[in-house]
Structure formats: structure tokens, C-alpha cells
Amino acid sequence: MAYVESGEFTRDQRYIATRITADGRDGFPVEAGRYRLVVSRACPWANRAIIVRRLLGLEDALSMGVCGPTHDERSWTFDLDPGGRDPVLGIERLQEAFFERYPDYDKGITVPAIVDVPTGAVVTNDFARITVDLSLEWTAFHREGAPDLYPSSLRDEIDEVNEVVYADVNNGVYRAGFAGSQEAYEEAYDRLFRRLDRLSERLGSRRYLVGDTITEADVRLFTTLARFDAVYHGHFKCNRHKLTEMPVLWAYARDLFQTPGFGDTIDFTHIKRHYYEVHRDINPAGIVPAGPDLSGWLTPHGREALGGRPFGDGTPPASEPVQQFA
Incomplete structure (x- = not known):
């Protein structure tokens, strides 16, 4: 599977726009137990949905299937489950749910995706809309x-x-990593670090990106920062600085990582395996780096001094053990 393009990388954004709503206006009403959220812990876009589901306490209403960290040109697979099949959907590949709804589906089979359990058909893979x-x-x-x-x-x-963070950071690291020319790479690289500098300035005097509580904006930035040193710095050549060398962003990322619902969704082993094993046109041998040292994620961050109330008038979700570092 080729990821590097001849010039500038352009993400295919033709997502399935069907929505699951309280009034069911698209034909899919919100119902407890009816749908299954399919994710991979490796994917930053899916990681957002995992975090939001957990922060909101939707575990009992919306079940979650977890694909393995790698995939082939066909789709993500349920290789972590016994027999290689999702225990609820009964399928080996997420592709099967897409074909159940669209037999001639010719776009990307992406996570996160929400599947209608009774029919086995995908409802949506519009990652930005899913979390909202x-x-x-x-x-x-x-x-x-x-x-x-x-x-x-x-x-x-x-x-x-969210608009500028997506364009310059979330997708910016991919535009650098999958660039097919020096010019396209340098443009993406410069744009990425200009935005990170501005975010550092913004977060220098405030604990969270918008307001004084955690919002959708923090979730979206966090999943890229969590992968920065483990993957994007080396694999995607985003190497002006490591996250650990950007003091404000590093403290901000640690603050979120240590907040229930964030760090306990991160699996660095899956993250590294996905990028280094799947992107063979960037890393032909498929060797997964042993580093970096990830123990710093649990060190004090000092961001409490800026005030802010992580959950506003609410409460944190029940704690879960943080994924093991590797």
C-alpha cells in the first residue's frame, strides 16, 4: 500500500456523513446497545472517539470493538479477538460492515466507524462529527x-x-510525512511548527485551549501530541523539536495525559507498531524503534498553577490503569 504521493499529500475526506441523532432524522436514532464503535488504539482520529466516549460515560450505551494496530490494503482487522472475529459483529474485517451498506464502496475503510449491530452495516465514519x-x-x-x-x-x-489545529497539526504531520517532494515537505513542516509555536503562546497563560475546562479542542490536539515523539518526530520527519523540547506543549500534554480519560486510552505499543509496520514506503524494513523513553509522561507538569477546572461542574470518569509503556 502506497502512502507517499508525488507531490503534496491530500487526505481523502469523503466520509459517510450519516448521523446518529436523538430524533433519528437520518434513520438512525440514538439507542443504547444498538451501535458498536469500532476503533484502533493506534489511530489518532479513533483515539478521540475513545476519549470522548469515556469522558461522557457512554461505555454501557455504546459498545466498542478494537482492531489490531496494523492493517493491509483491504482494511482494519479484528486480530486481537479470539478467532480473529469481533465478538459482537461476527466479522473479521471492518471492510465487511462497509460493504454490507455499500457493496461497491470505493473509499477508505477508516476508524473510527460506528456500525449498526442489527444489520451489521456501517452508519458513519465521519470522525469529526462522531465526537461532537x-x-x-x-x-x-x-x-x-x-x-x-x-x-x-x-x-x-x-x-x-479546531479548524487550524486540524489543518496545520493533526493533518499537518501527515502532510509532512507523506510528502512526495522536498518542497511539499518543507511547506508542511514550516506550517506545522509555526502553528505549534502559536499554540505554545496561547497555552502559556491558560490551562486549556478554550475556556477554563477541557473541551473538544483539547481532545483533538492531545491525540497528535501523544504520538509526536514516538512517531511523528522521526517517522514523519517532524524533527525541529521533540514534544519534550517544547516546554509549554509538553506540560500541557502531560496534564491531559494524567487526567482520567486521556492517558488511560493511550497504547504506545500499538501506536508505534501501526506507523512503523504499515507505512512500508517510508520504513521498508518495518522495524519498530525501541525508544523513545516514555516515562516522563507521568512526571509533574505544574499546570494547576494556571487554574482551570478540568471537568467544570462535573466529575472525572472512574480511573482505569494507564497502558504500559514500551
């Missing part, structure tokens, strides 16, 4: 004390921040 809808449409099943990750009073500002 978990916040806005699934409120009947939120846990008591769930945070408001997309407050109406801050929505415009969150959207503005």
Missing part, C-alpha cells in the same frame, strides 16, 4: 457528572481552534 454527536445527541446516556465538551457559549471559538 456523542456530546450533543447522546446526552440521555451520559454519566452523571459528564463534562460539557462542546458548550454552546464556546462553540464558535472551539470550531475556529
Whole structure:
């Protein structure tokens, strides 16, 4: 499977836009137990959905299937499950759920995806919309004390921040890593680090990106920062600085990592295996680096001095053990 393009990398954004809503206007009403969120812990886009599901306490209402860290040109597979089949959907490949709805589906088989369990057909893989809808449409099943990750009073500002973070950082690391020319790479590299510098300035005097609580904006930035030193710095040549060499962003990332619902969703082994084993046109031998040293994620960050209330008037989710570092 080829990832590097001849010039500038352009992400295919033709996602399935069907929504699961409280009123069921697209034909898929919110119902506890009806849908299955399919993810890979390696994928930053899927990681967002894992975090939001956990922060909102939707585990009992929305089950989750976890694919392995690697995939081939066909799709993600359920190789972590007994017999290589998802125990709820009964399928070996996520591709089967896409074909169940669209037999001639010719776009990317991506995670996160939400599948309608009764029919076995995919409903949506629109990652940006999925997390927002978990916040806005699934409120009947939120846990008591769930945070408001997309407050109406801050929505415009969150959207503005998300737009530039997506273009320059979330997707920016891929534009650098999959660039097919020196010019395209350098443009993406410069744009990435200009944005990281601006984010450092923004976060130098405030604990969170928007307002004084964790929002959708923090979730979106965190999943890229969590992968920065382990993957993007070396594998994607985003090497002006490591995250650990950017003091404000490193402290901000550690603050979130140590917040229940964030670090306990991270699996660095899966993250490294995915990028280094799958992207063979960048890393032909498929060798997974032994480093970096990840123990610093649990060191004090000092961000409490900036104030802020992580969960606002809510409460943290029940703690889970942090994934083992490797």
C-alpha cells in the first residue's frame, strides 16, 4: 500500500456523513446497545472517539470493538479477538460492515466507524462529527457528572481552534510525512511548527485551549501530541523539536495525559507498531524503534498553577490503569 504521493499529500475526506441523532432524522436514532464503535488504539482520529466516549460515560450505551494496530490494503482487522472475529459483529474485517451498506464502496475503510449491530452495516465514519454527536445527541446516556465538551457559549471559538489545529497539526504531520517532494515537505513542516509555536503562546497563560475546562479542542490536539515523539518526530520527519523540547506543549500534554480519560486510552505499543509496520514506503524494513523513553509522561507538569477546572461542574470518569509503556 502506497502512502507517499508525488507531490503534496491530500487526505481523502469523503466520509459517510450519516448521523446518529436523538430524533433519528437520518434513520438512525440514538439507542443504547444498538451501535458498536469500532476503533484502533493506534489511530489518532479513533483515539478521540475513545476519549470522548469515556469522558461522557457512554461505555454501557455504546459498545466498542478494537482492531489490531496494523492493517493491509483491504482494511482494519479484528486480530486481537479470539478467532480473529469481533465478538459482537461476527466479522473479521471492518471492510465487511462497509460493504454490507455499500457493496461497491470505493473509499477508505477508516476508524473510527460506528456500525449498526442489527444489520451489521456501517452508519458513519465521519470522525469529526462522531465526537461532537456523542456530546450533543447522546446526552440521555451520559454519566452523571459528564463534562460539557462542546458548550454552546464556546462553540464558535472551539470550531475556529479546531479548524487550524486540524489543518496545520493533526493533518499537518501527515502532510509532512507523506510528502512526495522536498518542497511539499518543507511547506508542511514550516506550517506545522509555526502553528505549534502559536499554540505554545496561547497555552502559556491558560490551562486549556478554550475556556477554563477541557473541551473538544483539547481532545483533538492531545491525540497528535501523544504520538509526536514516538512517531511523528522521526517517522514523519517532524524533527525541529521533540514534544519534550517544547516546554509549554509538553506540560500541557502531560496534564491531559494524567487526567482520567486521556492517558488511560493511550497504547504506545500499538501506536508505534501501526506507523512503523504499515507505512512500508517510508520504513521498508518495518522495524519498530525501541525508544523513545516514555516515562516522563507521568512526571509533574505544574499546570494547576494556571487554574482551570478540568471537568467544570462535573466529575472525572472512574480511573482505569494507564497502558504500559514500551
